[in-house]
Amino acid sequence: MSAGQGHAAGRKPGRALVTGGAHGLGAAFVRRLLAEGCEVTVLDKDPAGIDTAQVDFIRCDLASRESLDRTLPDLVTAGPYDLVILNAGINATGRFEDISAEAHLEILRVNAEAPMVIASRLLGTGAFTPSATLGFVSSLSHFTGYPGGASYAASKDVLAVHAKGLRAVAARKGVGITVAFPGPLRTAHAERHAPKGADASRRMDPDLAAIQILADMLSGRKTSVPGRATHAFAIAGRLMPRTVTALMRRLIYRRLVC
Amino acid sequence: MTGSVTRSGARRILITGGTSGLGLAVAKKLARHHKLLLSGRKSQIEMAGALPRGAGYIVADQRDPERSTEVLLRGIRDFGWDSLDNAVLNAGVGFAPADGLDGPEAIRETLDVNLVAAMLQAQALFPLLAKSRGTLTFIGSVAHTGSATFPAYAASKAGLHGLARSLRSEWGGRVSVQVLHPGPTKTDMHAKAGHDPGRMRALFLEPGDVAAMMASAIASRRSPVTLSWLRYLSGGAYLGRRL
Numbered sequence: 001m002s003a004g005q006g007h008a009a010g011r012k013p014g015r016a017l018v019t020g021g022a023h024g025l026g027a028a029f030v031r032r033l034l035a036e037g038c039e040v041t042v043l044d045k046d047p048a049g050i051d052t053a054q055v056d057f058i059r060c061d062l063a064s065r066e067s068l069d070r071t072l073p074d075l076v077t078a079g080p081y082d083l084v085i086l087n088a089g090i091n092a093t094g095r096f097e098d099i100s101a102e103a104h105l106e107i108l109r110v111n112a113e114a115p116m117v118i119a120s121r122l123l124g125t126g127a128f129t130p131s132a133t134l135g136f137v138s139s140l141s142h143f144t145g146y147p148g149g150a151s152y153a154a155s156k157d158v159l160a161v162h163a164k165g166l167r168a169v170a171a172r173k174g175v176g177i178t179v180a181f182p183g184p185l186r187t188a189h190a191e192r193h194a195p196k197g198a199d200a201s202r203r204m205d206p207d208l209a210a211i212q213i214l215a216d217m218l219s220g221r222k223t224s225v226p227g228r229a230t231h232a233f234a235i236a237g238r239l240m241p242r243t244v245t246a247l248m249r250r251l252i253y254r255r256l257v258c
Numbered sequence: 259m260t261g262s263v264t265r266s267g268a269r270r271i272l273i274t275g276g277t278s279g280l281g282l283a284v285a286k287k288l289a290r291h292h293k294l295l296l297s298g299r300k301s302q303i304e305m306a307g308a309l310p311r312g313a314g315y316i317v318a319d320q321r322d323p324e325r326s327t328e329v330l331l332r333g334i335r336d337f338g339w340d341s342l343d344n345a346v347l348n349a350g351v352g353f354a355p356a357d358g359l360d361g362p363e364a365i366r367e368t369l370d371v372n373l374v375a376a377m378l379q380a381q382a383l384f385p386l387l388a389k390s391r392g393t394l395t396f397i398g399s400v401a402h403t404g405s406a407t408f409p410a411y412a413a414s415k416a417g418l419h420g421l422a423r424s425l426r427s428e429w430g431g432r433v434s435v436q437v438l439h440p441g442p443t444k445t446d447m448h449a450k451a452g453h454d455p456g457r458m459r460a461l462f463l464e465p466g467d468v469a470a471m472m473a474s475a476i477a478s479r480r481s482p483v484t485l486s487w488l489r490y491l492s493g494g495a496y497l498g499r500r501l
Contacts (some may be wrong), residue, residue: 066365072362096428097384104377111416113369116410120359141421142391150424151377157420158373158413161402165409167357241423249427 002225003227011218012036013082014129017075019043019062019115020088024187025137028210029085030055031247041078042230043071062088062114070119079127086115086159091152093193095257104151108199109157116162123166128175135217136163139210140183140230143237145245149193164215178217182209183230195255204230268292268501270342270390272334274320274379275349276313277305279445280397284346285467286310288501292374295337297330298349310351321367323375327382341389344476344501346377347415348397352411356452360410372414377421384433393434395476396422400441400486407453415439419482426481434479441486463487467495475499 016033020026021042034054041056050057056078060071089111092103100102117256121127128134130207139146139156146153163179170177184190184203191200209226216224225231237244269292278298278358285296289310296309297316305315316333318326334342335365350372353364360368387394396418405412422437429435440463442448448455455462468485475483477499485494 065362071361097381097426101378101381102325103325104381105374108369108377108417112373112413113366116360116365116369116413117362120361120365124357124359128267141424145420145423145427147424147427150327150421150428153424154373154377154417154421155448158369158417161404162409162413164404165406165412166358168406245423253428 008065011131013038013133013218015039015041015079015081016083017043017078017081018084018087019039019118021055022046022048024183024189024226025185025210026048026085026087027061028206029087029214032210032214033083038083041075041081043064043075043127050251057218060179061230062110062208063090066116067111068117072118075118076125076127077121079122080129080132081122082132083135084122084128084132084138086118086218087135088114089137089152089155089189091189091193092154093149093252093256095148096150099151107151108155108158111152112130112158119162119166121128123173123175125171126173128173130174131176132174133176133178133217133220134166134170135178135180135213136160137180137182137213138163140181140225140233140237142181143234143244144248145237145241146250148256149252176220178213178221178224180213180226181230181234182213182222182226182231185209193217197253198255261369270339271295271346272297272342272383273343273346273348274318274330274375275397276301276315277308280345280440280443280446280465280468280472281346281348282308283445283465284348284472285313287466287469288474289313290407292501295334295339297326297333308439310341320351320375323370323378326375327378330379330485339399340381340386342386343390343392345379345383345387345392346395346397346472346476348395349378350397350447352408352447352451354407354448354451355409358406365410368410368414369417372411373417373421376418380421380425380435384429389435391432391434393436393476393479394425394429396435396437397472398422398437398439398482400439400484402439408451411451418489422481435482436475436479436481438472438475438484439446439482439484440468440472450460461487463490470495473501477501
């Protein structure tokens with residue numbers, strides 16, 4: 001699934017930036033990085049859920065272009081980073097035609113446009129230390145399709161393919177790029193957007209996912225697909241795209257719209 | 259005889275980005291047998307005489323996705339249409355940044371025109387398409403798997419690919435959703451993007467041939483469909499279904 005990019009395995013980052021670090025998988029990344037003695041900058045909309053004594057907090061609403069443009073210089077000066085994880089993401093599920101246009105727009109802004117702008121700016125301003133890692137959090141939906149979350153799926157495809165396009169220019173600057181494709185996690189985010197009555201115990205523990213993704217990022221892997229079930233789904237989605245999207249329709253869409 | 263068959267089989271087709279490139283080429287192809295409504299950034303005056311005969315025209319700038327969606331809906335209604343058989347969301351823009359890194363403005367414009375506008379228009383046009391069990395066609399690109407030359411453009415086309423994949427599943431039986439991925443074509447796309455393909459341009463396909471492949475792919479309602487040399491050499495521009 002992945003190949004090395006010449007990074008030392010098990011490298012410890014000194015300074016890291018995590019977007020969307022207040023909740024869910026982002027908070028799990030932050031916990032793990034702090035436990036490893038890393039200095040962490042967290043970008044999020046709201047500091048609730050964050051111990052601001054332990055991290056540098058930057059407030060920014062990624063849905064707002066003005067807010068992001070105001071924040072970009074601060075993000076650059078808070079570097080240089082050994083590790084940047086562009087993790088922030090939002091979702092809205094249901095029938096595509098019933099979800100408001102504003103919600104669709106916001107999903108694309110937060111999940112795709114903002115991380116693209118941040119990645120390009122950080123790479124263009126040398127905000128990374130030598131042999132740093134830039135990590136993007138895409139989604140398993142990149143491999144499976146996501147009826148019931150069409151704009152979310154589109155946004156995560158944008159992110160994964162943009163990351164791929166940046167690989168060569170990042171490598172010339174000594175920065176490795178890893179794209180993570182986590183499946184369903186046991187987070188409040190997943191709880192809000194999963195069909196009612198879905199079995200939460202089958203979702204992956206976000207702390208476990210964070211550990212696996214971080215290990216992949218720091219050992220220079222190009223992709224990270226945490227968990228065996230997620231991996232199996234990703235491979236099936238690649239080999240049998242129509243069948244797997246049809247399965248997603250049964251598992252998610254039908255139950256969401258009933 | 260042919261005349262009456264043509265009239266009864268005439269479809270109402272909307273094509274965004276219909277003023278140049280592949281949009282205009284496919285419009286010319288379809289104008290003989292179908293009713294067309296095109297949209298683009300150019301003014302009515304600039305387009306006078308450049309439109310295929312009988313086609314309507316709406317000025318809609320996709321750089322403002324919300325406004326262009328409203329304008330399109332109003333334009334369709336003012337044209338007297340209460341349903342659509344086909345919507346071809348083709349408007350697109352691309353940039354080739356010199357250092358491989360797009361600035362914020364280029365990223366935002368690329369996503370707005372290529373993906374956000376298409377997404378909002380897909381949603382707004384759904385009721386019109388559903389009335390006639392029509393087909394919604396997104397025009398992607400073979401670059402949808404990633405490009406270091408056009409990183410944001412490729413990413414936006416990946417978004418269309420993913421949107422089509424999920425929507426096709428959601429709307430199955432009501433509206434056919436498809437994404438077509440044309441390969442490099444001899445349009446002014448590359449010049450507009452600030453990229454000189456050099457001698458490679460000799461290998462690009464002719465717009466008329468790609469338009470013919472697009473028309474038969476639209477008629478087939480399949481997705482995703484890649485429109486490149488492989489399809490051309492297997493007769494894609496001459497064989498296949500007619501809309």
